[in-house]
Amino acid sequence: MLTLLLLVNLVQDLPDGPGKAEVMKICLDCHDLDTVKADNRTKEAWKKTVAKMVDRGAEGTDEQLDAIVNYLSKNFGRINVNKALPEELVSGLDFSPAEAQAIVEYRDKNGAYKTWRDLSNAVDPARVEAKKDHIAVQ
Numbered sequence: 484m485l486t487l488l489l490l491v492n493l494v495q496d497l498p499d500g501p502g503k504a505e506v507m508k509i510c511l512d513c514h515d516l517d518t519v520k521a522d523n524r525t526k527e528a529w530k531k532t533v534a535k536m537v538d539r540g541a542e543g544t545d546e547q548l549d550a551i552v553n554y555l556s557k558n559f560g561r562i563n564v565n566k567a568l569p570e571e572l573v574s575g576l577d578f579s580p581a582e583a584q585a586i587v588e589y590r591d592k593n594g595a596y597k598t599w600r601d602l603s604n605a606v607d608p609a610r611v612e613a614k615k616d617h618i619a620v621q
């Protein structure tokens with residue numbers, strides 16, 4: 484019964500979507516989900532993390548590992564606001580096209596953002612704050 488409860492808990496902790504099954508199957512052998520979810524990362528960083536786990540002994544086909552990288556990037560991702568195209572700011576951070584444009588224009592004019600707070604110079608600070616855990620400045 485306890486095992487069942489724990490299992491239900493684990494499954495509910497991950498949003499549905501392609502790649503979830505692979506994460507459940509491959510990434511929970513050595514540690515729990517909290518270790519995986521502790522930090523949001525950019526897609527590049529997730530790729531590196533998954534490669535590091537393979538070095539440590541995680542086993543999966545290239546397709547499974549790609550599915551994991553895509554799943555984690557979508558659900559536990561960060562977008563590097565200093566490199567992102569406007570459409571990536573829209574799809575990855577849910578900014579409106581006008582906000583995305585303002586973010587890119589500010590960056591072009593003033594140089595790289597140093598912290599997520601700097602985005603408040605371009606768009607509504609409340610909107611930025613809501614997304615801060617998914618913003619990377621690199």
Ligand code: HEC
Nearest residue numbers: 509510511512513514518519532533536539540541542551
């Ligand atoms: C063969 C064992 C093993 C498997 C399978 C495994 N990991 Fe790990 N992972 C480790 C070890 C060892 C650590 C470091 C100790 C710890 O934090 O528990 C770690 C730490 C982590 C961390 C936090 C520290 C860091 O290096 O960033 C993340 C994130 C992570 N793993 C993600 C994953 C993902 C995603 C998968 C599935 C592709 C996965 N792990 C599968 C062994 C494994």
